[in-house]
Amino acid sequence: MTWLNAAVQGILLGGEYALIACGLSLTFGVMRLVNLAHGDLAVCGAYLALVFSSALGVPAWWTLPLLLPLAFGAGVVLQLSVLGRALRGGDLAPVLVTFGLSVVIENLLLVGAGANTRSLDGGRLAQASVELAGGIVVSWLRVTGLLVALAVLGALQVLLSSTSWGRSVRATSDDVDTARLVGVRVRPVFATVAGVAVATAALAGVFLGMISAFDPLAGGTLLIFAFEAVVIGGLGSLWGTLAGGIALGLTQQLVGEWNSQYAVLAVHLLFLLVLAVRPQGIFR
Amino acid sequence: MSLLRLGALDVLYGDFQALFAVDLELAENESLALVGANGAGKTTLLRTIAGAMTPAHGTIEFAGSDITKAKPHFRVRQGIALVPEGRRLFPSLTAEENILVGAVQAGPDAWQLAKIYEVFPLIARCRNRRAALLSGGEQQAVAIARALASGPRLLLLDEISLGLAPAIVDDLYETLAALRVAGTSMILVEQDLDRALAACPSVACLLEGRVVLAGPSARTNRAEVIDAYFGTTS
Numbered sequence: 308m309t310w311l312n313a314a315v316q317g318i319l320l321g322g323e324y325a326l327i328a329c330g331l332s333l334t335f336g337v338m339r340l341v342n343l344a345h346g347d348l349a350v351c352g353a354y355l356a357l358v359f360s361s362a363l364g365v366p367a368w369w370t371l372p373l374l375l376p377l378a379f380g381a382g383v384v385l386q387l388s389v390l391g392r393a394l395r396g397g398d399l400a401p402v403l404v405t406f407g408l409s410v411v412i413e414n415l416l417l418v419g420a421g422a423n424t425r426s427l428d429g430g431r432l433a434q435a436s437v438e439l440a441g442g443i444v445v446s447w448l449r450v451t452g453l454l455v456a457l458a459v460l461g462a463l464q465v466l467l468s469s470t471s472w473g474r475s476v477r478a479t480s481d482d483v484d485t486a487r488l489v490g491v492r493v494r495p496v497f498a499t500v501a502g503v504a505v506a507t508a509a510l511a512g513v514f515l516g517m518i519s520a521f522d523p524l525a526g527g528t529l530l531i532f533a534f535e536a537v538v539i540g541g542l543g544s545l546w547g548t549l550a551g552g553i554a555l556g557l558t559q560q561l562v563g564e565w566n567s568q569y570a571v572l573a574v575h576l577l578f579l580l581v582l583a584v585r586p587q588g589i590f591r
Numbered sequence: 592m593s594l595l596r597l598g599a600l601d602v603l604y605g606d607f608q609a610l611f612a613v614d615l616e617l618a619e620n621e622s623l624a625l626v627g628a629n630g631a632g633k634t635t636l637l638r639t640i641a642g643a644m645t646p647a648h649g650t651i652e653f654a655g656s657d658i659t660k661a662k663p664h665f666r667v668r669q670g671i672a673l674v675p676e677g678r679r680l681f682p683s684l685t686a687e688e689n690i691l692v693g694a695v696q697a698g699p700d701a702w703q704l705a706k707i708y709e710v711f712p713l714i715a716r717c718r719n720r721r722a723a724l725l726s727g728g729e730q731q732a733v734a735i736a737r738a739l740a741s742g743p744r745l746l747l748l749d750e751i752s753l754g755l756a757p758a759i760v761d762d763l764y765e766t767l768a769a770l771r772v773a774g775t776s777m778i779l780v781e782q783d784l785d786r787a788l789a790a791c792p793s794v795a796c797l798l799e800g801r802v803v804l805a806g807p808s809a810r811t812n813r814a815e816v817i818d819a820y821f822g823t824t825s
Binding site for chain 1: 638641642643662663664667668672673675679681682683684688689691692693695696737738741
């Protein structure tokens with residue numbers, strides 16, 4: 308029964324990984340930008356939620372209506388001021404710039420918040436749990452986390468497939484020069500995509516902060532997990548990314564049930580296996 | 592009044608100069624065949640008019656205003672639409688979505704989907720298929736429809752007959768003739784000289800980046816064009 312329990316926990320955790328990964332997948336798909344600071348931006352979201360929730364004295368997820376627009380705005384500003392410029396500087400510039408950004412963010416967090424491991428207050432949601440058939444107990448917080456991830460990915464899918472913005476995003480992703488020539492304004496498309504990417508990363512950061520813990524240097528691990536979810540699921544498919552995230556969560560929890568030392572290693576091995584056997588991703 | 596006026600355009604790719612002091616004028620409701628050998632600068636000229644490249648020197652005037660430094664989306668809004676060489680559809684979008692992307696800068700009197708499907712029954716049949724899966728003729732029709740969806744006053748057509756069966760090319764040219772009657776101006780780049788001269792009342796010939804011949808098609812004799820085309824003087 309503990310195995311079944313681990314599997315359920317793994318699926319629930321996978322939703323958060325998919326949520327971080329979807330922003331990475333979107334920025335790479337549309338702008339060909341590999342954002343090495345993506346995980347750190349998620350951690351920033353968690354810290355910001357920590358500041359807001361202790362200042363206002365409310366559970367962390369209450370701060371989301373305040374946090375998400377801020378994160379979206381931060382993504383837009385980042386794209387217009389730094390990333391857009393880096394993209395015009397050749398293939399290597401974005402990698403160097405986002406790597407530098409990652410170092411800067413991690414050190415600013417170290418200075419500002421200290422090196423202690425923190426966790427977010429999930430309020431009553433974190434304590435409440437529900438018992439499923441067969442005696443498996445899951446916390447409402449994790450269930451909510453998965454439902455939120457599903458809702459966000461679903462909404463993103465609808466936006467991309469059936470709005471004018473979504474068509475412009477997909478056209479830009481296919482062929483940026485031609486998109487520009489037929490009248491698509493590429494700068495706003497890039498800026499909104501960056502905004503969505505940072506907002507989804509911050510959202511995932513807040514849920515991960517409530518479910519487990521984080522410190523200023525947690526971004527690197529999150530980035531690797533997000534990359535692995537994208538690669539396992541196959542680039543350019545949101546549902547593939549979700550499946551990739553769930554595959555990661557399942558592997559981590561199931562192997563952790565056997566021996567917790569090997570949990571993260573197993574995730575990386577799964578990733579290497581997929582790269583070797585099916586580099587286009589399992590779900591493509 | 593002239594719709595488009597190019598004044599002494601120099602266009603460079605890095606150190607390589609592709610166009611030298613190109614002067615060209617196009618009146619409202621006029622159609623121009625732009626001919627020349629491969630590498631003469633025809634595609635570069637169309638892309639410069641559409642805003643993909645910025646000229647090093649010279650001016651581009653459209654409908655009385657200077658658009659030399661204007662962004663492509665602004666030019667589309669003003670009424671310039673390019674049908675690029677090789678069609679360049681968005682492969683993961685459906686035929687209809689490709690056309691809708693072409694309409695992002697559409698003015699009030701731009702073509703609606705219903706009218707496009709009436710003119711191109713070919714597209715109506717494959718509207719929900721992804722562009723990557725369309726036949727060459729269908730792709731070219733969608734590329735033209737995508738340009739028309741912005742409601743252009745000036746249509747720039749780059750090698751639309753390339754790789755297509757003659758019967759399909761005939762259909763496309765019939766559609767273009769109808770557009771011309773309806774008042775759309777065009778610059779047409781075409782390898783088939785006879786077809787180009789028949790389709791357009793005036794012709795200009797580029798040779799190694801320079802305009803070496805320009806005038807009404809009716810008064811230009813075919814041998815003259817061929818001389819200008821290859822740079823052989825008789």
